[in-house]
Amino acid sequence: MEKSIQEENNIYVQDLCKQFDGFSLDHVSFQVPKGRIVGFIGENGAGKSTTINLILDELKKDNGQIHIFGMEHTIPSVREDIGVVFDECNFHDVLHASDVEKILSGIYKSWDSSLYRQYLKKFKIPERKPIGSFSKGMKMKLSIICAMAHKPKLLILDEATTGLDPVVRDEMLDLFLEFIQDEECSIFFSSHITSDIQRIADYVILIHQGRIIFEEQKDDLVYHFGIVRCGRERFASISPEDYIVHRTTNVSVECLVRDKEAVKRKYKDIVVDNATLEDIMLFYIKGGAA
């Protein structure tokens, strides 16, 4: 039997709308396929957390469809298979890691005590110490461990790696890649630190002012996109259909191109640099304004 598009994706969002005072999410559509890591990037206030809260039904949507594991996202049983990490640790300061387990094992039917202990050991989190005495990195690690210890099929992280030092971030990337060894599992992961996403994400979605700007395979972004740097005169000779956005500085013009090899072939001796995810994000967001 053919699987529907909703069933092939762990998250399926179509035409999602939400209106606030002064901000709106405007027909947001994207997918998180099974077995993939999808990075969700955008500046602060672009609508990342709003989107995540709508998916989790913490906020009520005005319009549109959200399916998780092929089911309506409001069905309570869906939540059992999702692990969520927000940018702040929500555990009370006086609790110990072992207290947290007592609480969470009561909430999640599939809570795995031995897995939890294994993770605590691996990431050197003490079981009997008040969480209030933890560093920011330790708190974040504990939140991520808690989100994974009930063996979810979908992990949603909102700015979860932001406060972590490079060593811990690397350990987390390891954990995430371990998580998707199971082809049914996926990770949806918002961040404004694009280097983590550049490393492990399969797909990247850019959101800006409540709208999805692009949804692309990461490899296509980092290997095909490029930045042309040239003088104004040279820039005038470049056909507008060959670049996506450009910005003019006092000394030169820079433009973002979709296919750097094609541009190199078409315009001889032109300087085309590789573009990082961060470059691409900045170009789309700032556009010609810079």
Add this chain to the structure above:
Amino acid sequence: MEIIISNSSDKPIYEQICMQVKNLIMNGSLCAGEALPSMRALAKDLHISVITVQRAYEDLTRDGFIETVSGKGSFVAAQNKEFIQEEQLRVAEELLQKVAEIGRAHGISYEQMTNILKLFYEE
């Protein structure tokens, strides 16, 4: 299986994986029928995305170096090494013919060309 990825290389990571696996097969380090690590396991070991590895494996399959059996994994294809080498030599010949034409037409000396080729070989 040893694979070394350079992040500063201009070559995309999937191309680096693809070339290194081909190399391991051609020099006999990987034998026909031998299992390759699963795409997900290799992605984890290299700390890169699964799709990147998948793309390398797809290219390897297309070029006849590996075979993927769904549910079982990927294996080094049983092929004739000499045959592949001969075929690739033909491809190289064609490209070199172009090089010679460009050189002749623009007065680039044979020495200059061979020096460039030598440089690339040593890279």
